[in-house]
Amino acid sequence: MKQTGLLLLILSLTVQLVQAQPTLTLANRKLSPVLQNNSKLLANKQEQVFWIVASNIDSAKNYFRANNLPVTILQERSGGLLVVRAKGTTLDAQVLSQPFIRFVDVPRQPHEELALSPFDNSLNTINLAHSKYPQLNGSTMVVSVNENKPDTTDIDFRGRYISTPLSSPLISSHATYMSTIIAGGENSFYTSVGVAPAASIISSNFASLLPDADADYRQYNVSVQNHSYGTGIENYYGADAAAYDASTINNPGLLHVFSSGNSGNQTSTGPYAGISNMANITGSFKMAKNIITVGATDSFGNVSFLSSRGPAYDGRVKPELVAFGEDGSSGASAHTSGAVLLMQQYYKEKHNGSLPPASLVKALLVNSAEDKGTKGPDYLWGFGCLNTYEALQELANEQYYSGSLTQGAQQTFSLTVPANTRQLKLTLCWTDPAAAANAPKALINDLDLELVNNGNAQVWQPWVLSPAPVIDSLLLPAVRKKDTLNNVEQITIDYPVAGSYTIRVKGYSIPSGSQAFFTAWQATAADQFQWQLPASVDYVTAGENNLLRWSSTFNTTTGLLEYSIDKGASWQTINNAATLATGTAYWRAPDTCTTALLRMTINGQVFKSDTFTISPIIPVRVGFNCPDSVMISWDRVPGIKKYAVYQLTDKYLQLIAPAADTSFIVSQPGGRLWYTVAPVISNGRYGMKAYTINVTTQGVDCYLKNFLVDLVNNNTASLTAEIGTTYNVKSFTFEKLMPGGYQLLQTFQPGNLAFEYTDNNLADGVNTYRVKIELTNGKAIYSDPQSVYYFLTTRYIVFPNPVHSSGPLMVLMKEESANTYLLLFNSMGQQVLQYQLTQTVESVALPNLQSGIYFMQIKKNGKKEFIGKVMVVR
Template sequence: TLLLLQQYYKIKNKHFMKAATLKALVCHTADDAGSTGPDAFFGWGLLNAKKAAETITANGLGTIISEETLQQGQTFTMTVNSNGTEPLEATIAWTDVPGNVNNGILNSTTPVLVNDLDIRITKGTSTYFPWRLTSDPNSDAANDGDNKVDNIEKISIPAAAGTYTITVTHKGTLVQGPQNFSLIVTGVNSTFTLASLSEDQTVCSNSAAVYNFQHTTTTSENTNFTILGLPAGATGNLSASSSSMNEALTMTISNLNTLPAGNYTIGIRGTRGTDVETKYVNLKVYNDTFQNSTLLSPANNTSGVAPTVQLDWAPSANAESYIVQVATDSGFGTLMVNQEVTETTYFLNNLTPQYNYYWRILPKNRCATATSSTVYNFQTGALNCGQVFSATDFSEATIAATANAVASVPVLVTGGMTVGGLTATIDISHTYIEDMTIYLEGPEAIGSPYIKLFEEPCGDNDNIVATLSDAGIAFSCGATAPSISGTVKPLEPLSNFNNLPADGIWTLYAIDKYNGDGGVINSFSLNFCNVTPSSLTVADSQLANISVYPNPSKGILNVNLPANSGNTTLYLNDIQGRRILTKETSNSNEVLNIDNFSDGVYILTIQNGNLKTTKKIILNR
């Protein structure tokens, strides 16, 4: 039903609803069930696809579906006229930014909203508040004050008549900047509407964006049109400044060469007395001038890199794709990789040990391709393979025959190694191995990274006795036990662990989500290749081999710097490039507390004099 509503909305409006809009629409139009208002048994009621679709059809004349943005400290206001024949109802919903992990208390009454928005409807001296549940699930919902716990709020006025004012505000500070929200209103009427006839536009900055709208009116009164949210430096023109007829209207946005590459939301507003309607369109602008890509890892002049390594760089707002170039000479005369990708990572495999490599990233969009970029150098290390560590603790190795059974076997790895290659050998007895998902998890000191070795393979076949290797073959399911055997590829690459410290407890997990079959982990071992810097000379950099861990982080970040390196400045930016933390230190071991920030990707810049390197940080609690 939700997909059908999205499809119908796109037919009518040339673009899809935001997730919050769809949520608001179906909750707003649901048939109330149980006690009046929302309740703990029926929620907002029973889904009513017909009413939701009719709300889309009538948008602008008898209903309002609007996607808005609330700025810090702003009060959003809309005046509506009740149709006098049905309840006046207004609903807001918003996708809140991530908060802290729940403390595990069942049905906690402590609010956890990060951005708390509030809706009210007023008429004269009367104020109407949204529904909210009480702490007693058997009690009726209340509507005598703010709702402080939900990111969907609905107000119902059963016997409405006349003109009302809808306001949306927020409490405290909006985290991560402006907050988008969606507004649904029914039980109103308007004498005109604007409908978008154009898809969202993506253009080069040397051209213009053209949007078409349809103005529909039920009277001969004049509607005045204005453009909202026009980016500074751009020029906006309307084919008509007002209209009293049913006619098409064109909005042209030009002079885009002054704009930074990025996404822009621009509105056209129609005003007729107290009736106001705004329709927003999205504009994506690219230009043919590129900034050098920010290369993240391997850091420049890093030595001792594993022969399989992930290249990592920061995204660019001016890029639709990236050209990855890798060479063995700094002039890129002979390219060993010249690949176009849309992600901001790229895996290099089968590199020669003890060898110098150079890499760069050239952003590309529909307007042009960058011709130059920052160049980084790294050197693969020498490999010492055959470092085998076997499990000895099988106290938790039994896989129960009940649903959601978990078995685990640890292996302690020592010796100060850096992972340059890894294989895992496992022996698991289990009937119907399709029940199992099997993971390998790295040490807690490096953030407990994990990969999935198998995910419910092979149906009702029995047992796995195999070595997992990136150089293995795709596994096949044998009819006799062990069903999976030999040297086979894991579901996710073991090279994800490359270049990480190996010391600590590694754990093999076997998870069985289903009833009826059980088993045991009989044996488990890990075979490491230790990678070490070679004797080749690379450009000197004090910051080449710093370590930042754990990454992903749960809130605490350790930064290990070279001893006696003097004052070093740490800068933490969010993925939009906004500076959120700066710290100067002369310590060789520095701890950053990033627990107050929202989960996501951040860029840590470490600068010492003229030397600078960057790391991508993932905060995931």
Template sequence: MNSTIVFLRFTACFLIVIAYQLFGVAQVSPKPISKEYTVPIPRQYTIKWNSTCDRQVLEVYPEIAVLYSYEEYMIIQLDAYHDIHKLPFKACIESMDTSARVLRTESYLPFFDPGVNRLHFIQEKESIAPAIGLKEEIPDSTDVDIYGKITLTNSKKQQVVQHSTDMATIIAGTGNTLENSKGVLPKGKILSFDFRNILPEDPELLRSNDIHVINHSYGLGIEDFYGLEAEAYDAHAFDHNDVLSVFSAGNSGTGKGNTSTYQLLEGRANLTGNFKYAKNVLTMGAVDSFANRLSISSVGPSPDGRIKPELVAFGLDGTSGASAIASGLSAGIFDMLYAEDFTPTNFLVRSILLAGSDDIGLPGPDHKTGYGLINAKKSVDITENGHFRLISDVVGTYVQEIDIQNISDFKIVVSWNDVPGIQLINDLDLKVIGPDGSIHYPWVLKKEADEVLLSQPARKAEDHTNNNEVIDILLAQPGKYIVEVKKNGASVMPFAIAWHIQESNAFSWTWPYGKAPILKGENILRYDKGSASYPTIMAEYMDGQMSVLESDSSQSFVLFEAPKVGDAVRFLAISELDTFFSQWTLVSDRPELQLSSRCIDQLIFTYESEELADSVSLRVWRNGKEDVFRQALTQDRSIIFNGFFDASSYFSVQTQTEGFASLRSVLRPLSNFFAQCLVTSYDGKIDGDKINLRLKLGTYAGVSSIKVRRKTVEGDQAIFSINAPQLLDFSIEDIPVIGYNEYFLEILGFDGRVLYEQSLEFFFVPPASFLISPNVVSSGEEIYFNQNQFKPAKILVYTPTGAIVLEEELLSISEYIDTYQLSKGLYFYRITSIDLKEQFGAGSFLIR
């Protein structure tokens, strides 16, 4: 080993020891490193560096690489020949976790159901266009739903993967492919971060890109401990409270941990990554379309008994999509607040999402679905109605009065950020005093390592475990409510409160949304209502027929079997006091677009659908821009489009019926369609005394009629016509006139448009004869001699006195002679065999 390096290492270690001895710096013993954390090459460790040690010490050791860092937290990589336990600067490591784990994304989303979380009520906010951080691999920036939305921060090691594309689509998709590919924030942008760095991102980078929410739809193996990454994210959120990190809980819901007090319990404390146990983040579980928790969705509690995950959202195949939904909604709330010149915090946004959530399962929170199901409509209502407060600090107890007269249910939440540490350190207590003097406390759960106790329903008491506290008051009385938030401790503690009021007898349809069409077959109708209302749900058709739908008072949805495509239907919720109508909507199938003809400058599409439409629209997407072309419906449902397109152009179709629009077909690139041109060939030949034409079509879609006319010097004559052809191959026979014949093909569409036209020209000579053309020319012009069928011949040209002035052989079916060598005047000619023994023809011509 180089003597200089040895000397430097010795000096560095010596100085560290002397510093500790001379200045009395308290030495923090590093966390014991269990042999269970031994990992294969390359070996990575997350460490917390003692702030009293100089980081330049690490530069002396080339076998150590600092891969990523956030303040005192670092991920280091050690080569294969050194033991982390024996490094001389071990005293500078306050604590350490292994980080040599497999990063994995947590499912992709082949089906997206925005109705579960009422996302349409945030999607419609077209002015909301924030940038959202996405921490994983790179999304496909050429995807039609996120085209032009992706910005990279570091792509050296990253690769384009479908999962990242799916998450970006859920967050900010434009809905080009299908209606359900519209993300939470269709106007949003994505800033891509590399998830190989599982530590928090650089605050300055986030600030310069105006990022307030980062989505983390990835995980490791089950980790049931509060580690250094959790501590780092708590520190990041505490120090930079304008940034919210949202994590997927994981897809290990049936597994168990191996370090916490819950390690013996199957299906408990199985979040996939210790950073997901952080207090100041949002961790998301997943449910299906009926708000049933997915069995694979990882659950809590945290090692100290806190509620994890905090919320759930739709995620058909895992928790990744649920996290993306929460990230999109959180970024939207941030943006709405900034638009009102309000400076929001991460804990304010958390409180708004919690206050707007729907309780599912047993009353109150639980360790599997947290505080409930995200409801974007309610969270947007809270934000727009100003039903929140952001308190910078309070001495003793904060008191607020809320006067509510028209009320069914009342939910209020307090949220705050706590300093890093596994347990709650800064504690607040929420309490509500009702109009009748009754006192309401937050929901709390048992946290003992006992399956029976963990499964018990939530009860109401003071909460000294969580930094989110929720009070629900069902069937609430009208009047004044006194909200009290008591601070326990002397440190400065900013906090946020948010509340949602469900008005009495209130009911709102949330799906179908507006006049959005519904699919033939089974549909899930969705609505929001108070606990006091249990309306009768009915379907009404345009012809006046009505039917009662079976509904469950404990659910916020009802199943509806749409019987027939083309029906217009609306839905009624009939209570004792009122009737609530949805808008009229159309029962639709999804049309299937097909390409029937592909020419260089023309495309002919057709589509299949049960819909009896009035008109049809072709949507064309090219390079991030969409054009819509509408036309009346044709007899054969053809759509004719003239223009030049490359294979990267995308197309879909949608029909319109009496003011209703159908579902759209899937947007597909031209490269996915296969078709020949409308006319694959049009040719002909002279056969004896006839001309035979041959027409071959690639398709007859869109073709109203085919016509062929013969044009001669004597005029035009129709020789062939057919309407609405059902064949692709046509043979046409005609007896021509002697001389010039032009056969003009014209193909018309159902709207009268000319789809194709082409001419074929023939010069007809009767069999066994020669035809001269023209027979009057100017000096220097050419005279043509044409045969019906070729035979070698010779032409002799005479003056009126009989002198031969030109003699040439005719060696093809059509030959010509130059007249530049002939004087003006009348000439005679004879056409004979080569040996002059047989005459084939004779005549005269004039040179002027």
């Protein structure tokens, strides 16, 4: 009886609990979480934009038309998506209940997710890829930066930005940073080199949150679109997520790359509501399956505190990758987009111009990523840290298989694992059909990956994470089991037995048609060491601490780290017990300009770096900027006898001439305004280029850098001037304007760049000066005039005279007064102007007076204090 009573009590409480739960009507279940949580949007009687997903677009359009509904269709998208303008009340009362309406959402306001300020292309082996694959620069590729518009005048995009109607009218520095990371041309400084420095760039407005039209991607040959923005934490598969999955299906070579977000310390919503520091990816569009979502790390490969974490709303692994983005996941996404461009370029060159399928590129990027943190995939690191060089290596070595499956079918591939393999890694990836908006589970086609050891029949399944909405479960390490959520599956085996293996891919659930897939593989050998920084394309800054970076598969803990600046004839110790596992060390490079080598000695094995350059950063200045010639100069670098001068041309810096001295004159520069210099170390080997300068913005005109005249102690004029160079200067003279013209004050012989003079003989009123520079060829260069105003007997100075009828007429007063007026009279004695003078310097606008002589009075407290004449001209 007691047990029966207890059961009845539990049943009663359960019923009450169920009854207490809020229930959604059929119509409400069609609403996105954004609309469910903001009922005001549907109660709003003002028109706004909605996304409507219909099972049949024609049915929806016919219904709107037949009932004369005030619904304006703005766009039609694949997957039954309609972008409409309507009142929320109209949708709520007359649309939601219709059986062909599946889902309704609203666009949200996107925001940029911080920019990358530090530069480091070594963490993700981008510079190593540049060094080993110098032909890969993105030259045949086009990237779309989906946000606001970058600064199209930035010299690092010179000649490679393509203007299209897709771009936003707003220009932002964030878009400029992202474009530089992806495709900067290294024109301003070496830190502005992008991952794909020859790629073309277009900009696409992110205001709609939906992908561009398929025709737009094809028209502009876009193969990568970078999305470094977010909205808020949105844990559902929205119409936008379905649209991006469909975009990849419709454009098989197009890969969308998203930042994960900068909300890693925030509490989740949706299925993971209330869980802190997890499931906080910023935007439902990032829940798409066929994209890559990228989290951020610092320059040591540690995931940033604010980097948004997974899982996706249905438990899938998100982010897929992490990459360097110390100030936000924006930069991480941009680095990854650049890496994709390099891979696509390589594939195109080997396959007659065809792009690789997006699922192949994704499989290779995931498979080559460096696993960090918890072993196997996790919701913080995804599948690991982007490794651009290894991804290219797998592509170049064709370390992948392709296939296609129907329901219940299976394909197998043979793989031989060599001896001394430290780890074997396999990754299966496929482009999955778009799911229905708001689907509880996004995966449509379910493939299964298995690996079989042919010697003993042992079978390995992929790593799978627990998606249970409990923090302890989400932090559990992955286990080997069947994966029913992800369209990316991965198997790793540490120290596999050498021999023959079989890769099996099964079509477990493919409701219709067939599903294409790719499987990438990697066998990492034990006892391997590789230098990552510096590579041959890198510069080490002379006299400063520089980061060194390497990868190692040795079990040994330390190695001997040394450097040489004499081509290996002798070696100097940096650290006799460098910790190999950290993969990094700091080295204070010698204060010199030369080539150098590094080497690491481990258990008697020696690993030398590529030859790299140690170089100081030299400042470049403008000596003169004259119409017919420009002179640039720089500091001498000890031990360097020759310098290379570069000029910015249509796209890139181009070597124009060698220079034996520390200055160079460019004759007839025309519109070429940008220049830089690098020390020449040896034939074909150059030091670090200086910051590129625009000769018109350095404050130096034709020899004269500045000329200032100041009034000192209310009775003395102090004249100071500076020239950019003494080259070809015969003399320098200060002159003063007198009634008969300019007269010499003092002449200096060249020797210094700065000059001073004091004039103790000021005239009452305006005192005007200029500089005269006489060159050795007899040519004279004059500065613009500069003036000081001296109040000796007068209390007022009025100028210019003559004055243009549009003004202004300047009036200087010795002291401020609250009751002082300027009056102007024409020749007929009629007053044409009255202006109250309240400050010591007044700019008086003229009422577009006729040409002629006007009589002027200045009255203070009604008493006449100053009279004069003013000539007005038109």
